[in-house]
Amino acid sequence: MAFPKHVRLFEMGARDGLQNESGPVIDTAIKVELINQLSDTGLTHIEAASFVSPKWVPQMGDASAVMAGITRKQGITYSALTPNVKGLEGAIAAGADEVAVFGAASEAFTQKNINCSIKESLERFAPVIEMAKEHNIRVRGYVSTVMGCPYDGEIDPAQVAAVSRDLLDMGCYEISLGDTIGVGTPLKAKRMLEAVAQQVPVEKLAAHFHDTYGQALSNLYAVVEEGVAVIDASVAGLGGCPYAQGASGNVATEDVLYMLNGLGIETGVDLQKLAQTGHWITAQLGRTSGSKVALALGCN
Numbered sequence: 001m002a003f004p005k006h007v008r009l010f011e012m013g014a015r016d017g018l019q020n021e022s023g024p025v026i027d028t029a030i031k032v033e034l035i036n037q038l039s040d041t042g043l044t045h046i047e048a049a050s051f052v053s054p055k056w057v058p059q060m061g062d063a064s065a066v067m068a069g070i071t072r073k074q075g076i077t078y079s080a081l082t083p084n085v086k087g088l089e090g091a092i093a094a095g096a097d098e099v100a101v102f103g104a105a106s107e108a109f110t111q112k113n114i115n116c117s118i119k120e121s122l123e124r125f126a127p128v129i130e131m132a133k134e135h136n137i138r139v140r141g142y143v144s145t146v147m148g149c150p151y152d153g154e155i156d157p158a159q160v161a162a163v164s165r166d167l168l169d170m171g172c173y174e175i176s177l178g179d180t181i182g183v184g185t186p187l188k189a190k191r192m193l194e195a196v197a198q199q200v201p202v203e204k205l206a207a208h209f210h211d212t213y214g215q216a217l218s219n220l221y222a223v224v225e226e227g228v229a230v231i232d233a234s235v236a237g238l239g240g241c242p243y244a245q246g247a248s249g250n251v252a253t254e255d256v257l258y259m260l261n262g263l264g265i266e267t268g269v270d271l272q273k274l275a276q277t278g279h280w281i282t283a284q285l286g287r288t289s290g291s292k293v294a295l296a297l298g299c300n
């Protein structure tokens with residue numbers, strides 16, 4: 001298959017990026033400023049907040065205030081995670097443009113992350129998706145641990161395909177495939193994608209790869225070559241999952257963008273502006289950027 005002409009980047013820094021920060025809860029004003037800066041880079045999709053239990057993920061406890069504080073730019077979708085109806089109610093009240101339910105291909109990870117089995121998670125998502133539909137809000141579905149689980153180990157691609165198909169059938173418009181702990185390699189990514197694409201059209205799939213083992217860009221190349229045209233990434237490579245021990249951040253958006261630019265694939269995103277934003281947020285967090293491209297460009 002040929003490379004797509006255009007790839008949509010879905011920016012994760014403000015949610016997947018910041019949710020895992022240890023230490024004190026980051027000021028709402030910093031989160032708001034991060035999203036406002038990201039809104040000025042050409043990105044069209046920004047995951048801005050997470051309406052989960054603040055006891056489970058304290059860093060996301062100010063989701064409503066973040067959504068209220070941002071300056072919304074026309075043409076940008078500001079989305080939020082909603083694990084249940086309570087979360088969806090919060091997201092609707094806060095004016096989220098789009099929401100996401102998040103499941104996994106592994107039983108153990110599902111238990112650790114959202115305190116239920118895969119079957120129960122799907123039962124819990126059904127009313128979320130129904131209610132979102134009534135409010136004309138699109139729902140994205142995440143499937144975590146698509147190439148390995150910190151608790152269950154190897155994951156059968158058929159299991160990834162089955163959960164993805166269930167979420168699609170329930171009404172999710174897009175399925176984001178999460179290599180939560182970044183253990184994938186290109187061949188594994190390709191095989192996993194092939195298995196899922198038998199159940200879900202590739203146009204409805206997104207790649208959400210973490211870079212724990214430094215394989216994320218290679219894995220992305222492998223699935224983009226198979227037609228995946230939506231990539232989740234996190235500015236400066238921020239983040240990780242609080243319920244996936246040892247997982248490092250998403251692949252850095254700057255690094256993905258540099259690769260896509262080199263392939264002649266359009267994104268509409270300005271690399272310099274993005275790298276500056278990555279520089280700004282990592283300075284706020286007291287560290288250097290996790291993006292090799294940003295460092296090479298002198299943003300450190």
Ligand SMILES: CC(C)(COP(=O)([O-])OP(=O)([O-])OC[C@H]1O[C@@H](n2cnc3c(N)ncnc32)[C@H](O)[C@@H]1OP(=O)([O-])[O-])[C@@H](O)C(=O)NCCC(=O)NCCSC(=O)C[C@@](C)(O)CC(=O)[O-]
Pocket residue numbers: 016019050051052053054056057081083084086087088102113114115142143144145177178179180208210240241242243
């Ligand atoms: C799903 C629950 C809530 C179940 O948690 P639970 O404890 O089973 O829920 P519960 O229904 O029994 O409620 C317990 C308490 O939480 C409250 N509660 C219940 N729901 C909400 C809500 N929405 N917002 C705020 N509060 C809520 C509820 O009101 C109650 O409060 P209490 O009476 O004890 O004071 C919990 O497990 C949870 O919040 N988990 C979130 C975990 C999480 O956010 N993980 C990170 C995101 S996933 C990820 O990063 C992976 C991804 C997407 O990026 C892809 C990849 O990389 O693979």
